[in-house]
Amino acid sequence: MRKINILKICNSYNNQPDALIEILHDVQNEFGYLSKDALVEIAEALNISRADIHGVVSFYDDFRREPSQGICIKVCRAEACQAVGGEDLAHYAQDKYDAGIHDVYCLGNCALGPAVLIGDNLYGRVTPERLDVLLKQKSGS
């Protein structure tokens, strides 16, 4: 089943090697991470080496080679958020939620920081209290 889906994703990009990053995103969205087997299957479908794929997957921060726990939470650590207490928020998030918290450098919400991206949803003016409420809503829904 997994293999069929991966081949389908590769095929939707005509098995073109230049679409590798799109394919990796799609596969990760479908399975939550990029397993060793998945990478082998993508390499075969695109007719590129496993070394090439490894090089790409390890270069980009977005790609995960281990199953992730729960939803992806990105906390902005860049300057505009630092100026409004972003570091305190980031430390709070790491201490309390640990796994699932990822550093990110700028979410493009620099006038309304501190900013957090939960899944595909962007939040601004996030305080520790607001983060708790948002994450409670997410886990409840």
Place this chain on the structure above:
Amino acid sequence: MSEQIIIYVPCDAAALSVGADDVAAEIKREAERRNLGIEIIRNGSRGMLWLEPLVEVVADKGRMAYGPVDVKDITSLFEADFLHGGTHALSHGLTEDIPYFAKQERLTFARCGITDPLNLTDYEAHGGLTGLRNALKLSPEAIVDTVTKSGLRGRGGAGFPTGIKWKTALEAKAAQKYICANADEGDSGTFADRMLMEGDPFVLLEGMVIAGLAVGADTGYIYIRSEYPHAIKTMNRAVEIWQNAGLLSGSGKTFDFHVRRGAGAYICGEETSMLESLEGKRGQIKVKPPLPAIEGLFGKPTIINNILTLASVPIVLDKGADFYRDFGQGRSRGTQPFQLGGDIKRGGLVEKAFGVSLHELVEDFGGGTRSGKTVRTVQAGGPLGAYIPPRQFDVDMDYEKLADIDAMLGHGGLVVFGADVDMAKQARFAMKFCEVESCGKCTPCRIGSVRGKETLDKIISGQNVAANLALLEDICELMTDGSLCAMGGLTPMPVQSAIKHFPEDFEAK
């Protein structure tokens, strides 16, 4: 239910981040409860981000603004008859009379926040497509000439004259050429590309098609960072709508678009690195020459321009080179969308002709800090830009005047810091950011950033401060002179500006 009142609630990601979706849903529910006929249009943002969610109602005299609206304000807004422009504690009168908005010169962002981003009819009714129609009547050389004469320079940060880049690609002989729109807007403090893609996506597509006509390219790539899921979604839908409209039919020309996602690498904003990424490879930079305009994507001549550059092209072709050139000063012509962020009271997007002072932007538009502290510094131009002290705030914002004070415009982002910022920590962060984001290709950047960070750690902890500052100066010089691209080459700029303007923060404690 005879009348149908039109209400605008932005769908811009910044507005969504503070609850615009909930506000729109609650307005709809309350109107139904009261049996009132309304239509909610999801526009882009006007750029007055401290007022988001900014709700606008179309009244007899124009669009009336209310903001920042919270879900709990909706009942009282209806009671104040905001549907007919009634007065409320959140009223700001006519949107276009709000000084922050009224004092701007909106050329690139002319439609952003006004139109429905995905309504092509609305786009055309507000001046869209005229530039493209004019371009279709011109020879490639004439289009390039118009862009050259307009004085438009690359808005991504490098400020290279757009017309000259286009001329190089036009003169390159090849059966296949490409247009790449660089939407890897990774600089902290910048969000103009995102706002434009979410608020007026067709203007980018129009600019890309004009670029294609100018250099003889029939395929375009839009490379958008993955941190911008809303922009990716809007651009994908905009491409679909644009292509279905068949705007080039009968012209004998075609233009295909591909929207590609980045994957969390800041370096992919560097043009050669972006090309590698578009080819499905590691985003490592390449040595220039060859210039991408001669040998770019898949080895073919390729124009790589920033979103704001491409989105400024339609108005140049619409109103003419002279119209655009008449804005600005010196060698910095036209307008720049400045982005005010960080600790700022009225953060948002301010499009002004080059020459506006930093003081006007931070104090008059921005209103100083959000926290109430005094402003200690502004970092201009992203994480590789200089920290500017208040005594230099009278500087004119243009490429050359900023270079004169060892600062840079970059992508137009301005991040404001209050009185308690520790500049030694900010300098350390600049090195750390370079360490995290370096592509690893060249030694000055890859190793210099690590050594720079370690040296700053020693300075911060008070070890041999004078000797370590001298060493840090050496590292900075080496990175500036020896790095292959702007990542390593400009990382010293924030570090050295912090030391120069705020030496007290680096003294042994």
